[in-house]
Amino acid sequence: MSKKERPHQPKIHSETKNSLIAIALIGIAVILILAAVDKAGPVGRFIYVILQNLFGWGYYMLPTIAVLVAFLFLIARQRVFVVTSFLGAALFIVSGLGLIDIIFENKGGFLGRIMGLLEIPFGYTASIIISLVLLIAAVLITFNASIKFKKVETEKLAEPAREAPDNEPEEAAITEPEPPIANPAAVAKMDKIKIADDFPMPPARKSPVRAKTYANYIVPPLTLLKTSVEKPTSGDLRANANIIKRTLESFGIAVEMGEINIGPKVTRYTLKPAEGVKISKILTLNQDLALALAAHPIRIEAPIPGKSLVGIEVPNKSAAVVRLGSLMAYPDFKESGPLAFILGRGVSGEPVMADLEKMPHLMVAGSTGSGKSVSIHALLVSLLYKNSPDTLRLALIDPKRVELSIYGGVPHLINGRLWPRD
Structure with missing residues (x-):
């Protein structure tokens, strides 16, 4: 007889653990608030007295910090660095108590008095600056963030578009149901389009200037498209x-x-x-x-x-449905050229786009169920949202009358119908 195999013990997913920790922290925050107003019974009064002596006025920071740390666990899509998050929260409490004790004498509790000893060697002003630096560092550690300064590209902002009229209004935003006004200046913005590594592109070049306007056409709002963001199940x-x-x-x-x-x-x-x-x-x-x-x-x-x-x-154990509306709301897509279209969402979470202007030919191929129809619909919807009927004319041929019949009434069609004719 061979050894008995150990029964398989089910594991708790990391997402479930994060949710349990977040719920526990929120519960602790509620108990601390109730204890402060003497609504948590004798145990709550005991906790309040101990923590009040230990933290002083900093006691009232504890519920807020507990809720913030719980929020970090709830929104975490990837591995949560538990030790780092709690270390940042602890540093925030200690430095905050020291700042309170320095500004308001003996109001930071026992821990505040210890941190307040900085005032002896450094003096009043320098000790406040040290406490503020520690506070900022604690926030960066807790949220795993960094301080970044975005460089403003002044040259592109100052460069006037060629052949643009002096009194030409800006192009209508896609997210609002307003009539678009043709603007040659908007054509000059098609300089940066994020493309997947599988679709290398040459440097962008300017499109021809749009000469006509279509005053009666209203750009459809993005609210017509679903924008819900689903979270995949990736396991531990x-x-x-x-x-x-x-x-x-x-x-x-x-x-x-x-x-x-x-x-x-x-x-x-x-x-x-x-x-x-x-x-x-x-x-x-x-x-x-x-x-x-x-x-x-x-x-x-x-x-x-x-x-x-x-x-x-x-x-992933369960895939997430990528909604076209959430991808088209990205600024990169709004600022791209008139022939740019959405391909999907990449592994890093960024939308993957391409530009028909850079493609001499385009063939969509693949096995059954690989997403050919979805790709065609994404291409057509992207073009319809970025162009008026004056700037885009479509000739759609659907012999089987299955995939493209829903586009039968769009004004971008030549003669307003699909081929072949009945």
Whole structure:
């Protein structure tokens, strides 16, 4: 008789753990508020007295901080750095108590008096500055954020568009149901379009100037399209990263795991091989990684274009539906050229776009169920939202009368009908 196999113990997903921690923190915040107004019974009074002596006026910061940390757990799409978040919250409390004790004497509790000792060697003003610096650092640590300054491209803003009339109004925004006014200046904005790595593009060039206006045409609002954002189920990210690392190490490949990007259908785990490791050796382990992760199929991208990293794409347990309305609301799409269209959402979460102006020909092909019809609809809807009937004329031919019949009444059609004719 062989040894009895251990019964499989179900694991709690990391998303569920995050939700439980968030609910617990919100419950603690509510109890602290009730204890402050003497509505939590004798236990609440005891907690209030202890924490009031320990934190002073800083007691009233605790519920707010607990709710903020709970919010971090709820919105987390990727791995949550628990230690870092709590460390930032603790630093925020301590530095805040020190600031309170320095400005308002003996109001920061026991911890505030300890931090208030900074005033002895540094003086009043310098100790306040130190406390403020620690507060800002605590916020950055808690939210895993950084301070960035965006460079303003003044040259592009100051450059006038060629052949643009002096009193020409700006082009109507797509998000508002207002009649668009043809504006040659808007054509000059088609300089930057984010394209997937599979669709390299030459530098953008200017489109011909629109000569006509269509005063009676109203751009349809984006509210006609669904914009709900669904969240895919990607499983335990940390466990999968450890499985990938252990599997590669079992074949003598030392790697350092990097960031994790959750896409609508796949999750990409990035890793950096040690020096001397051949990329071809990693590519041969496709089936072994699929077996270890219990996921099929997986894709190894070695290297990731533009990075010295290897990407391993693992299918999500449940895919998320990508809504066209949420992608068309991105500023990159609104500022793109008149022939730009949406392809989908990438692994990093950014919309993937292309421009028909850069394509001599376009063929949509694939097996059954691969998304050919969805791609055609996304292309047509993108063009209809970016162009009036004067700037875009369509001739749609649908012999089977299945896919394109819904476009039968749009004013962009030549003669307002589909071919072949009845």
